[in-house]
Amino acid sequence: xxxxxxxxxxxxxxxxxxxxxxxxxxxxxxxxxxxxxxxxxxxxxxxxxxxxxxxxxxxxxxxxxxxxxxxxxxxxxxxxxxxxxxxxxxxxxxxxxxxxxxxxxxxxxxxxxxxxxxxxxxxxxxxxxxxxxxxxxxxxxxxxxxxxxxxxxxxxxxxxxxxxxxxxxxxxxxxxxxxxxxxxxxxxxxxxxxxxxxxxxxxxxxxxxxxxxxxxxxxxxxxxxxxxxxxxxxxxxxxxxxxxxxxxxxxxxxxxxxxxxxxxxxxxxxxxxxxxxxxxxxxxxxxxxxxxxxxxxxxxxxxxxxxxxxxxxxxxxxxxxxxxxxxxxxxxxxxx
Amino acid sequence: xxxxxxxxxxxxxxxxxxxxxxxxxxxxxxxxxxxxxxxxxxxxxxxxxxxxxxxxxxxxxxxxxxxxxxxxxxxxxxxxxxxxxxxxxxxxxxxxxxxxxxxxxxxxxxxxxxxxxxxxxxxxxxxxxxxxxxxxxxxxxxxxxxxxxxxxxxxxxxxxxxxxxxxxxxxxxxxxxxxxxxxxxxxxxxxxxxxxxxxxxxxxxxxxxxxxxxxxxxxxxxxxxxxxxxxxxxxxxxxxxxxxxxxxxxxxxxxxxxxxxxxxxxxxxxxxxxxxxxxxxxxxxxxxxxxxxxxxxxxxxxxxxxxxxxxxxxxxxxxxxxxxxxxxxxxxxxxxxxxxxxxxxxxxxxxxxxxxxxxxxxxxxxxxxxxxxxxxxxxxxxxxxxxxxxxxxxxxxxxxxxxxxxxxxxxxxxxxxxxxxxxxxxxxxxxxxxxxxxxxxxxxxxxxxxxxxxxxxxxxxxxxxxxxxxxxxxxxxxxxxxxxxxxxxxxxxxxxxxxxxxx
Numbered sequence: 001x002x003x004x005x006x007x008x009x010x011x012x013x014x015x016x017x018x019x020x021x022x023x024x025x026x027x028x029x030x031x032x033x034x035x036x037x038x039x040x041x042x043x044x045x046x047x048x049x050x051x052x053x054x055x056x057x058x059x060x061x062x063x064x065x066x067x068x069x070x071x072x073x074x075x076x077x078x079x080x081x082x083x084x085x086x087x088x089x090x091x092x093x094x095x096x097x098x099x100x101x102x103x104x105x106x107x108x109x110x111x112x113x114x115x116x117x118x119x120x121x122x123x124x125x126x127x128x129x130x131x132x133x134x135x136x137x138x139x140x141x142x143x144x145x146x147x148x149x150x151x152x153x154x155x156x157x158x159x160x161x162x163x164x165x166x167x168x169x170x171x172x173x174x175x176x177x178x179x180x181x182x183x184x185x186x187x188x189x190x191x192x193x194x195x196x197x198x199x200x201x202x203x204x205x206x207x208x209x210x211x212x213x214x215x216x217x218x219x220x221x222x223x224x225x226x227x228x229x230x231x232x233x234x235x236x237x238x239x240x241x242x243x244x245x246x247x248x249x250x251x252x253x254x255x256x257x258x259x260x261x262x263x264x265x266x267x268x269x270x271x272x273x274x275x276x277x278x279x280x281x282x283x284x285x286x287x288x289x290x291x292x293x294x295x296x297x298x299x300x301x302x303x304x305x306x307x308x309x310x311x312x313x314x315x316x317x318x319x320x321x322x323x324x325x326x327x328x329x330x331x332x333x334x335x336x
Numbered sequence: 337x338x339x340x341x342x343x344x345x346x347x348x349x350x351x352x353x354x355x356x357x358x359x360x361x362x363x364x365x366x367x368x369x370x371x372x373x374x375x376x377x378x379x380x381x382x383x384x385x386x387x388x389x390x391x392x393x394x395x396x397x398x399x400x401x402x403x404x405x406x407x408x409x410x411x412x413x414x415x416x417x418x419x420x421x422x423x424x425x426x427x428x429x430x431x432x433x434x435x436x437x438x439x440x441x442x443x444x445x446x447x448x449x450x451x452x453x454x455x456x457x458x459x460x461x462x463x464x465x466x467x468x469x470x471x472x473x474x475x476x477x478x479x480x481x482x483x484x485x486x487x488x489x490x491x492x493x494x495x496x497x498x499x500x501x502x503x504x505x506x507x508x509x510x511x512x513x514x515x516x517x518x519x520x521x522x523x524x525x526x527x528x529x530x531x532x533x534x535x536x537x538x539x540x541x542x543x544x545x546x547x548x549x550x551x552x553x554x555x556x557x558x559x560x561x562x563x564x565x566x567x568x569x570x571x572x573x574x575x576x577x578x579x580x581x582x583x584x585x586x587x588x589x590x591x592x593x594x595x596x597x598x599x600x601x602x603x604x605x606x607x608x609x610x611x612x613x614x615x616x617x618x619x620x621x622x623x624x625x626x627x628x629x630x631x632x633x634x635x636x637x638x639x640x641x642x643x644x645x646x647x648x649x650x651x652x653x654x655x656x657x658x659x660x661x662x663x664x665x666x667x668x669x670x671x672x673x674x675x676x677x678x679x680x681x682x683x684x685x686x687x688x689x690x691x692x693x694x695x696x697x698x699x700x701x702x703x704x705x706x707x708x709x710x711x712x713x714x715x716x717x718x719x720x721x722x723x724x725x726x727x728x729x730x731x732x733x734x735x736x737x738x739x740x741x742x743x744x745x746x747x748x749x750x751x752x753x754x755x756x757x758x759x760x761x762x763x764x765x766x767x768x769x770x771x772x773x774x775x776x777x778x779x780x781x782x783x784x785x786x787x788x789x790x791x792x793x794x795x796x797x798x799x800x801x802x803x804x805x806x807x808x809x810x811x812x813x814x815x816x817x818x819x820x821x822x823x824x825x826x827x828x829x830x831x832x833x834x835x836x837x838x839x
Contacts, residue, residue, distance in 0.1 A: 091420060092423070320446045327472060335461060
């Protein structure tokens with residue numbers, strides 16, 4: 001008898017928790033970068049390309065990209081652990097577009113580096129950042145469309161029957177247009193938060209960030225609600241699940257964060273934003289679970305614990321956090 | 337069978353090789369380069385060669401841009417690709433080794449942070465702190481190798497895992513340690529060769545001489561680790577896998593032999609230009625050494641990948657994503673029933689599943705050329721006998737009528753003219769072609785599954801008899817279904833060899 005590989009190696013809740021935490025980190029870094037790029041391109045800063053706040057962002061973008069990629073790896077791993085069938089199938093249906101994501105990210109990455117390394121901050125910055133912007137727009141669209149398709153097994157099966165070459169983009173735009181727009185406006189919102197935070201001692205920059213935070217939030221609440229209204233058959237299970245309470249929590253906390261940002265109470269505002277962020281990622285997680293429950297219910301998967309590898313991972317994980325913390329302390333600390 | 341098959345014209349092997357080669361080169365270089373940087377920095381700081389520090393700083397910029405950005409993203413790229421090309425195998429690796437992947441990710445994150453801080457820290461950090469971060473970089477990068485090595489070697493030699501299913505049996509499998517040290521040697525060698533390449537462009541002064549010798553030391557130490565560990569590695573590959581690969585004498589052996597030559601050439605270049613006349617180590621020599629080193633490495637990886645055929649995970653899953661455990665069921669009940677993603681074209685679905693992950697019709701490992709001028713019965717026979725063909729293919733895991741369907745599917749796409757017409761041949765030349773097409777896939781004279789003894793020392797009539805009863809020799813061997821003209825040409829060809837032998 002050959003070993004069966006279809007099992008979970010720790011109880012599902014541990015994987016769910018790790019997924020949600022790492023996906024939150026990924027999305028926050030992504031929002032910092034993507035939202036930041038949008039605001040730098042479209043915001044009205046004084047003497048934009050010589051503005052110290054703008055420069056700071058430009059210097060940080062490549063690092064934010066490194067973090068986005070790195071924090072993206074973990075949730076992608078966990079989602080493949082729990083939903084391999086759905087994720088790969090949907091990715092194969094859009095194979096070429098999915099694969100192109102990697103190349104496009106590399107281009108965006110180098111554009112951000114080019115921008116960070118270029119000495120004179122002039123209109124060239126605009127070109128580099130625009131390249132990065134277009135690339136990331138593509139990546140975000142493909143991600144949303146592929147993950148939305150992964151929630152529709154009947155649809156991807158049908159699509160595959162028509163075309164096996166991986167050149168299909170999820171045609172059911174209705175089901176994910178607002179999901180995508182919610183992601184984009186959300187990125188602008190969080191980007192606005194960071195601009196305000198970094199510009200807290202620079203009134204004009206703070207004002208730009210504040211405006212984007214306010215209007216971004218209005219837009220993301222609107223797109224989010226429209227997306228929710230469009231859930232269709234999922235609406236009933238959604239309303240019966242904890243997700244609906246999390247929606248309330250996220251809304252209240254987001255508005256609270258906005259209020260305290262305007263009051264320049266940054267710590268409270270950040271905490272509220274962070275908690276509402278995790279709560280929204282959790283909502284997303286629950287919605288997927290509900291959408292797929294008739295096709296694949298992860299809670300029915302065999303659990304075949306691998307405690308020693310898991311504990312070793314945890315040790316390495318803590319070690320990673322400690323090491324990074326230590327290195328940052330070295331870097332920003334006094335040098336002997 | 338629960339995944340769709342991504343049907344693209346480019347061969348899977350080519351896509352995989354393309355991205356894997358890029359990634360693997362950069363990833364090993366990123367580890368060796370990390371060690372190189374910290375060791376060189378330590379020495380440079382002690383002796384206070386200011387110039388050298390500047391040189392290292394410049395090197396580290398390139399290093400971060402290439403290894404961190406490109407290395408990390410092509411790594412993610414490989415992961416995307418294996419998910420598209422072989423989702424079933426990827427799923428197995430993830431389900432069994434998720435905590436290894438996750439731990440690898442933890443080190444990957446440290447590695448990226450450390451690389452960035454090291455690069456930004458040349459001026460900002462004190463020498464001591466800068467070196468600490470450099471060491472953290474190298475250690476975490478090497479730890480990523482340690483972990484990923486467990487998963488890669490598992491695919492070739494799952495060892496006791498095959499019976500126990502235990503994580504540790506799979507991770508610390510028979511080729512784990514030899515491969516780890518081999519790869520460590522490769523990292524060091526690549527770092528040396530790359531640093532040599534950079535140094536080759538400096539003007540020929542004392543600094544260059546010192547630097548070239550220092551870098552050559554790395555290359556030679558790397559080589560010195562690589563060669564014995566390679567022998568060790570090969571000796572740890574399970575014997576039945578290695579023997580099967582040797583027997584089919586295709587890719588793996590060719591690749592291995594080429595790699596020995598490359599390693600020798602590299603050694604000679606390093607000793608002569610690196611140690612004896614270092615000031616002459618110019619860009620041409622630098623490029624040559626780089627080519628030797630990368631070809632060596634490419635050939636090694638090629639060998640490693642092809643030695644595993646017909647499996648993607650030895651004795652557990654075939655390279656076309658079919659579970660060994662289910663093969664019998666499929667053969668008895670038919671494969672099509674188990675394919676979850678179907679189109680309206682049943683034969684095409686079967687063909688994709690059974691053959692397309694390794695072959696295209698007309699591009700990479702083309703089937704059209706292999707079958708041009710033959711007939712449906714022959715193609716079906718070959719499909720039923722794939723495991724006997726030179727090249728270590730998996731057996732066809734489907735029912736007999738399904739093989740028939742695939743055969744008609746292939747038949748519609750080939751050249752249906754007579755062999756003599758397609759290749760414009762006659763006489764023994766035509767006979768040789770007939771042999772190559774109808775027999776040579778499984779029997780090479782003086783080579784793979786040689787049948788010289790049975791074929792060359794007999795009379796014309798006996799050869800005729802053999803062709804008449806061809807279908808009865810072995811389950812895998814197809815009947816002879818060529819027409820009278822082919823038959824005559826084939827017999828003439830074999831007889832002509834016969835005469836040569838006896839003359």
